[in-house]
Amino acid sequence: xxxxSSHTSIIEKFGRIINKFNYIEKIPRxxxxxxxxxxSEIHLIETIGKTPGINVTELAKRHGISKAAISQKLKKLxxxxxxxxxKDSENEKAVLLKLTTQGKVAFxxxxxxxxxxxxxxxxxxxxMPPAKRKDFEKILDEINVYADSFLNM
Numbered sequence: 001x002x003x004x005s006s007h008t009s010i011i012e013k014f015g016r017i018i019n020k021f022n023y024i025e026k027i028p029r030x031x032x033x034x035x036x037x038x039x040s041e042i043h044l045i046e047t048i049g050k051t052p053g054i055n056v057t058e059l060a061k062r063h064g065i066s067k068a069a070i071s072q073k074l075k076k077l078x079x080x081x082x083x084x085x086x087k088d089s090e091n092e093k094a095v096l097l098k099l100t101t102q103g104k105v106a107f108x109x110x111x112x113x114x115x116x117x118x119x120x121x122x123x124x125x126x127x128m129p130p131a132k133r134k135d136f137e138k139i140l141d142e143i144n145v146y147a148d149s150f151l152n153m
Contacts, residue, residue, distance in 0.1 A: 047059060083099060084100055
């Protein structure tokens, strides 16, 4: 295999991986509540579960989307009885977020899902010699910076 074919092969493999993970990110799943949740919804639940009492502004900032978009998603999660808003006892204007009992079930279910999903990758990473693992991480960092450069165009 010549160098050009090798490059093409690597880029095609990388593209297939990206496409598969993009597809995975579009599939709604039940995380133990009997309700299908899209990845964008469960990731909000994850953030709220890890930072109970977070406000809408901070949640929007962490997810890189507008407060209006977050509010729409939160309304859906409230209708599904997974998230609830409450007033800050120290600042009446501030609206904070927490998970309901069902939201906590989804949060734990999502953790189990990632534990299973990530275990195969973690196993392969653990099998790498430390130097190879460091090189692999460096390559991923470089690809990440490269991708960022296209987001800023």
